[in-house]
Amino acid sequence: MMAGLISTCAFIILCCLSGPCFGSRKLLVFLIDGFRYDYIDELDNMPGFREIVDNGVKVDYITPEFPSLSFPNYYSLMTGRHCEVHQMTGNYMWDQTSLKEFNIGTNPDSRLPTWWEGSEPLWVTMQKLKKDVYMYYWPGCDVTILGVRPAYCKQPESDKPEKRLTDAIEHALNALNRGQIAMATVYYENIDVEGHHHGPQSSQVKTAILNLDIALQTLNRKIEEKNLQEDLNVIMFSDHGMTDIQWMEKVIELQLYINMSDIIKMMDRGPVVSLWPKPAKFESVYRNLSIARNMKVYKKPEIPQRFHYKGGKFVAALTLVADPGWFITESIAKLPYWQNGTGNGWQRGWHGYDNEFVDMRGFFLARGPDFRKNYKAAPIRTVDVYNLMCSVLGIQPLPNNGSWSRVEYMLSGAATQSPPFLLGTAASVLLALVLTF
Numbered sequence: 001m002m003a004g005l006i007s008t009c010a011f012i013i014l015c016c017l018s019g020p021c022f023g024s025r026k027l028l029v030f031l032i033d034g035f036r037y038d039y040i041d042e043l044d045n046m047p048g049f050r051e052i053v054d055n056g057v058k059v060d061y062i063t064p065e066f067p068s069l070s071f072p073n074y075y076s077l078m079t080g081r082h083c084e085v086h087q088m089t090g091n092y093m094w095d096q097t098s099l100k101e102f103n104i105g106t107n108p109d110s111r112l113p114t115w116w117e118g119s120e121p122l123w124v125t126m127q128k129l130k131k132d133v134y135m136y137y138w139p140g141c142d143v144t145i146l147g148v149r150p151a152y153c154k155q156p157e158s159d160k161p162e163k164r165l166t167d168a169i170e171h172a173l174n175a176l177n178r179g180q181i182a183m184a185t186v187y188y189e190n191i192d193v194e195g196h197h198h199g200p201q202s203s204q205v206k207t208a209i210l211n212l213d214i215a216l217q218t219l220n221r222k223i224e225e226k227n228l229q230e231d232l233n234v235i236m237f238s239d240h241g242m243t244d245i246q247w248m249e250k251v252i253e254l255q256l257y258i259n260m261s262d263i264i265k266m267m268d269r270g271p272v273v274s275l276w277p278k279p280a281k282f283e284s285v286y287r288n289l290s291i292a293r294n295m296k297v298y299k300k301p302e303i304p305q306r307f308h309y310k311g312g313k314f315v316a317a318l319t320l321v322a323d324p325g326w327f328i329t330e331s332i333a334k335l336p337y338w339q340n341g342t343g344n345g346w347q348r349g350w351h352g353y354d355n356e357f358v359d360m361r362g363f364f365l366a367r368g369p370d371f372r373k374n375y376k377a378a379p380i381r382t383v384d385v386y387n388l389m390c391s392v393l394g395i396q397p398l399p400n401n402g403s404w405s406r407v408e409y410m411l412s413g414a415a416t417q418s419p420p421f422l423l424g425t426a427a428s429v430l431l432a433l434v435l436t437f
């Protein structure tokens with residue numbers, strides 16, 4: 001038994017020297033939906049962002065997972081795993097076995113464990129370790145995953161989005177400051193909403209970013225007021241970017257190619273569409289869709305390996321992927337009308353395309369005692385973020401698809417060179433054992 005203990009300690013030491021398992025500070029995480037990497041290229045009018053960039057790490061961009069949609073990337077950020085591994089493969093999914101649907105988290109069946117238990121997200125791991133997590137407006141925080149819920153899950157109310165955000169910042173910082181919790185996570189949706197309605201270049205998106213900046217100025221001020229600079233790490237990132245679309249013009253209408261009655265199930269519209277044709281019609285549906293321009297159609301086994309998608313258990317028999325700027329739907333008449341204030345209800349921005357498409361790139365910033373200051377870092381990928389969060393929290397990461405070498409150098413020397421707690425404790429236990437025997 002003692003030998004086992006010794007080897008466990010040795011394992012912990014080795015693990016700490018070779019991988020991400022040090023640090024144990026508090027962490028505040030922001031997920032800013034649909035914030036494209038280049039929205040912060042110009043920081044002249046954004047003192048909130050500028051202070052974070054000047055005092056922290058800014059990566060060039062973050063490449064999302066495929067499809068570059070929200071739910072798949074929310075889960076890759078929190079698990080470090082590709083979509084085919086964690087199984088959250090779309091905003092809209094269908095389970096062919098149970099015939100249940102996941103509709104972008106809105107229907108009661110979206111809370112079924114089947115969609116969420118493909119992997120254990122970071123907040124569940126932390127709660128299991130008795131490290132409390134407060135989550136604000138975070139998609140999925142109200143779902144029981146592997147029998148666990150976060151200590152606190154705040155649902156969005158009808159307040160203005162900026163007010164919701166500053167309320168969350170104040171509440172989270174107080175809880176972190178009191179030492180009540182180890183991590184708080186805040187979700188903010190408004191940049192994505194304005195991007196869809198008006199397009200990424202629009203004045204409405206610019207205004208939304210300036211409003212976000214005002215909230216970040218509040219964040220920076222409160223961190224100082226509460227004297228949390230040396231105690232708290234802050235990480236913020238987006239799930240994907242946004243591109244211009246010409247809705248109603250660059251549309252691929254499936255009914256022009258196939259008889260929709262040959263389809264058992266169709267999930268989602270837009271850049272990525274999932275189709276389950278009747279088995280007898282599978283080949284003809286595939287053949288007829290293959291001639292459609294501005295779109296690729298894949299049988300499940302033929303989906304490119306680089307998407308890390310085809311192994312997902314909810315992936316359809318046929319996956320359609322539109323070229324950038326194009327939108328797949330059954331027919332123009334069935335395009336969902338979405339009032340955007342311009343009187344025509346058209347959409348001007350979308351995401352979900354090939355994850356290597358430049359406009360799908362998101363942003364990533366981090367500041368705090370464990371991060372380098374005024375540091376420009378090379379691009380990373382969505383799956384890399386998990387290891388970094390685990391590292392500054394002092395949590396042993398679960399097996400994942402992230403690259404530690406792509407993020408390790410963002411940490412300040414102290415964090416990378418002298419893993420403070422685990423190594424110290426493990427080394428003393430080992431030393432004590434060696435001395436006893």
Ligand SMILES: [Zn+2]
Nearest residue numbers: 033034070239
């Ligand atoms: Zn999103």
Ligand SMILES: [Zn+2]
Nearest residue numbers: 034192196351
């Ligand atoms: Zn969106």
